[in-house]
Amino acid sequence: MAYSVKKWDLGELFSGYDSPELQAAFDNVDEQVTSFEGARGKLNPDIEVETFLDIVRASEATTRIVSKIYAFSGLSFAADTQDQNAQSLVGRVDQFAAEMQNRTLFFSLWWKELDEKNAERLMNASGDYRYYLEEIRHFKPHTLSEPEEKVINLKDVTGPSALINLYDAITNRYVFKLKVNGKVQELTRAQLQPFIQGPDANMRAQAYQELYRVYAADGPILGQMYQTRARDWHNENINLRKFSSALSVRNLANDVPDEAVNALMEVTKKNSKIFHRYFKLKAKHVGVKKLRRYDIYAPVAKSDKPFKYEDAAKMVLDSFSAFDPKIGELAQRVFDQDHLDSEIRKGKQGGAFCASITPEMTPYVLINYTGRARDVATLAHELGHAIHAMLASHHTTFTFHSSLPLAETASTFGEMMLTEKLLAEEKDEAVRRDILFKQMDDAFATVLRQIYFALFERDAHAMIQKNASTDELSAAYMENLKEQFGDSVELSDEFKWEWVSIPHIYHTPFYVYAYAFGQLLVFSLYKQFKAEGDSFKPKYLKILSAGGSEAPARILSEAGINISDPKFWQGGFDVLDGLVSELEKLPVDAKPAAKAKPTSSPKGKTPAKKAKPAKGKAGKKK
Numbered sequence: 067m068a069y070s071v072k073k074w075d076l077g078e079l080f081s082g083y084d085s086p087e088l089q090a091a092f093d094n095v096d097e098q099v100t101s102f103e104g105a106r107g108k109l110n111p112d113i114e115v116e117t118f119l120d121i122v123r124a125s126e127a128t129t130r131i132v133s134k135i136y137a138f139s140g141l142s143f144a145a146d147t148q149d150q151n152a153q154s155l156v157g158r159v160d161q162f163a164a165e166m167q168n169r170t171l172f173f174s175l176w177w178k179e180l181d182e183k184n185a186e187r188l189m190n191a192s193g194d195y196r197y198y199l200e201e202i203r204h205f206k207p208h209t210l211s212e213p214e215e216k217v218i219n220l221k222d223v224t225g226p227s228a229l230i231n232l233y234d235a236i237t238n239r240y241v242f243k244l245k246v247n248g249k250v251q252e253l254t255r256a257q258l259q260p261f262i263q264g265p266d267a268n269m270r271a272q273a274y275q276e277l278y279r280v281y282a283a284d285g286p287i288l289g290q291m292y293q294t295r296a297r298d299w300h301n302e303n304i305n306l307r308k309f310s311s312a313l314s315v316r317n318l319a320n321d322v323p324d325e326a327v328n329a330l331m332e333v334t335k336k337n338s339k340i341f342h343r344y345f346k347l348k349a350k351h352v353g354v355k356k357l358r359r360y361d362i363y364a365p366v367a368k369s370d371k372p373f374k375y376e377d378a379a380k381m382v383l384d385s386f387s388a389f390d391p392k393i394g395e396l397a398q399r400v401f402d403q404d405h406l407d408s409e410i411r412k413g414k415q416g417g418a419f420c421a422s423i424t425p426e427m428t429p430y431v432l433i434n435y436t437g438r439a440r441d442v443a444t445l446a447h448e449l450g451h452a453i454h455a456m457l458a459s460h461h462t463t464f465t466f467h468s469s470l471p472l473a474e475t476a477s478t479f480g481e482m483m484l485t486e487k488l489l490a491e492e493k494d495e496a497v498r499r500d501i502l503f504k505q506m507d508d509a510f511a512t513v514l515r516q517i518y519f520a521l522f523e524r525d526a527h528a529m530i531q532k533n534a535s536t537d538e539l540s541a542a543y544m545e546n547l548k549e550q551f552g553d554s555v556e557l558s559d560e561f562k563w564e565w566v567s568i569p570h571i572y573h574t575p576f577y578v579y580a581y582a583f584g585q586l587l588v589f590s591l592y593k594q595f596k597a598e599g600d601s602f603k604p605k606y607l608k609i610l611s612a613g614g615s616e617a618p619a620r621i622l623s624e625a626g627i628n629i630s631d632p633k634f635w636q637g638g639f640d641v642l643d644g645l646v647s648e649l650e651k652l653p654v655d656a657k658p659a660a661k662a663k664p665t666s667s668p669k670g671k672t673p674a675k676k677a678k679p680a681k682g683k684a685g686k687k688k
C-alpha cells in the first residue's frame with residue numbers, strides 16, 4: 067500500500083462534534099451511572115462474588131464509553147488546539163467526567179474500606195480485574211471522605227485541568243521566526259526542530275535562541291502557571307492526602323517502590339560522566355574544541371538526508387517484521403485504519419504520542435513528520451506503543467494499559483529494532499557513524515536529560531513551598547544543567563528558560579523518569595536478546611502482553627529483573643559505556659560535514675572546572 071503524510075480519521079470514535087452518536091454516548095453514560103448508583107445498597111462485606119463482579123463489569127462498560135468520548139475530545143484538540151469546537155468539547159468532557167466520577171465514587175471508597183479478608187475473597191474470584199482492584203486499595207491511606215473527594219474532582223476541572231489546557235493553548239500557538247536562506251520564515255515548534263538538530267551550526271544557535279526568546283517573553287506567566295501546578299500538587303497530595311513526598315505520589319500511581327526510583331536517579335547521577343566523555347568525543351567529530359549546548363544533537367557526518375514518508379513507513383514496518391512478523395502486522399493496522407496523524411499543521415499539537423483507548427480498538431498515533439532521520443525513529447517509537455497496547459488487547463479496559471514505568475518498553479525497543487536494520491543495511495561508513503552517534507544522542511535525551519528533569523522537579527516543588535520566584539527557579543534550572551553537563555558543554559544563558567518549555571512537568575509531574583526507566587530496561591533486554599537470540603522473543607512478548615495486569619516489579623521479576631537493585635540500573639549504563647568506548651575507537655573524519663562555525667559565545671580555552679554560560683539549545687523528548 068502507499069503511505070502518505072496525512073491527518074488521521076477519528077470516524078471510528080465519532081463522526082463529528084454534532085454527531086447524534088456523540089450525544090447518545092453522553093446520554094448512555096448518564097443512564098448507566100444512574101443504574102450503577104442503584105447498586106450502592108448491595109455493597110456489604112458479605113456481598114456475593116457474582117453480584118460484586120456484575121458491579122465491576124458495569125463500571126467497565128461505562129468506562130469504555132467514557133474513554134471513547136475522552137479520546138475524541140482529546141484527539142480533536144491535539145489535531146487543532148486552536149479549534150473552538152475542540153476546546154469547548156474538552157471543557158464539556160472534563161466537567162462531565164468529573165460529575166460521573168463523583169456519582170460513582172462510593173464504590174471505590176467502599177472497596178478501599180473493606181476488610182482484608184473479604185477483599186481477598188473477592189479479588190481471588192475476579193480474574194483479570196484483580197490487579198485493578200488491588201491498585202485501588204493501595205490508595206487507602208491517602209483517601210479522603212466522599213464529600214472531600216467530590217469537591218476535589220469538581221475543582222480539578224476548573225483548577226489544574228483548566229490550567230494545563232491553557233498552557234497548551236498558549237504554547238501551541240507560538241510562532242518562531244527564523245531567517246532561512248535570507249528570508250524570514252514563521253515556523254511552528256515542530257518546524258523549528260530540524261534546524262535545532264540540523265547540520266548548520268549557525269542555524270542551530272539561531273533556532274535555539276529564537277525558541278527561548280519566545281518562551282522567555284512569556285516566562286513569568288508560564289513560570290507562574292508552574293508554581294500554581296506545584297502548589298496544587300502539594301496542597302492536595304501532601305497536606306490533604308499525606309503522601310510523604312511530591313515524588314512518591316507518582317511512584318504509588320506507577321506502583322513502583324520509592325527505593326527503585328531512588329536507585330534509578332542515584333545511579334544515573336553517578337554515570338553522568340559517561341555522557342561527559344561522549345560530548346567531548348562528539349566535539350572532535352563535529353570539529354570544535356568544545357560543544358555548545360546548541361551542538362548536542364548535531365549530526366556528525368553528512369547533512370541530514372531527508373526520508374520520504376513512504377520510505378520511513380516501510381523501513382519501520384520491515385524492521386518490526388524482521389523481529390517478528392506479528393509485530394509488523396500490528397503496526398500495519400495503524401496505517402491501514404488511518405489512525406495516524408503525520409501531517410504538519412498550524413495549531414496541531416507538537417511532538418508525538420500514541421493514545422490507546424479500549425483494548426480492541428487500534429490505537430491512535432500523532433507525529434509531526436518533517437522527514438528527518440529522527441522523525442523515522444519517532445514513528446518507530448510511537449508505533450511501538452501501539453503494538454504494546456495491541457498485544458495486551460486480551461485484558462480488560464482497566465488492565466490492558468501498561469503502567470507508566472513499562473510504558474516506554476516497546477517504544478524504545480522499536481527504535482532499537484529500527485537502528486539495527488539501518489546499521490545492517492547501511493554500507494557508507496560516514497552514515498553508519500552518524501547512526502551510532504544518534505543512538506548515544508537519544509540515550510542522552512532519554513536517560514540523563516529526563517532524570518535531570520525529574521531532579522529539577524523535585525527541587526522546584528520544594529522551592530515553591532518556600533515561595534521561590536520564577537527567576538529563582540530559572541537559576542536553579544541553570545545549576546541543574548551545570549551539574550548535568552559538567553565541563554563537557556558550553557551553556558548559554560537563555561537555557562534558563564528551557565524548563566517552562568517542557569509540557570510533561572506541567573501535565574504529569576514526575577512522568578519523565580519513566581523514559582529513563584524504559585530506556586535502561588530496554589538496554590538490558592536488548593543485551594539479553596543479543597545473547598539469547600530467538601529464545602528471548604517469547605519472554606519479551608510476555609512482558610508486553612501483560613499490559614497493566616500486574617505490578618511492574620512482578621512482571622519484570624518473571625523475566626529475572628530486580629528493579630530495586632542498583633546493579634540492574636548500572637547494567638544499562640554499562641551498555642552505554644561500551645557504546646562510547648566503541649565510538650572512541652572510530653577515526654575522526656578530517657572534514658566533518660557538520661563542522662560548527664566559531665561560536666559567538668564565550669569559548670576558546672575554558673578554564674578548568676568552570677562551565678561558562680554559552681548559548682543554549684534544547685532537545686525535546688517525545
Ligand SMILES: [Zn+2]
Nearest residue numbers: 447474477688
Ligand atoms: Zn513514548
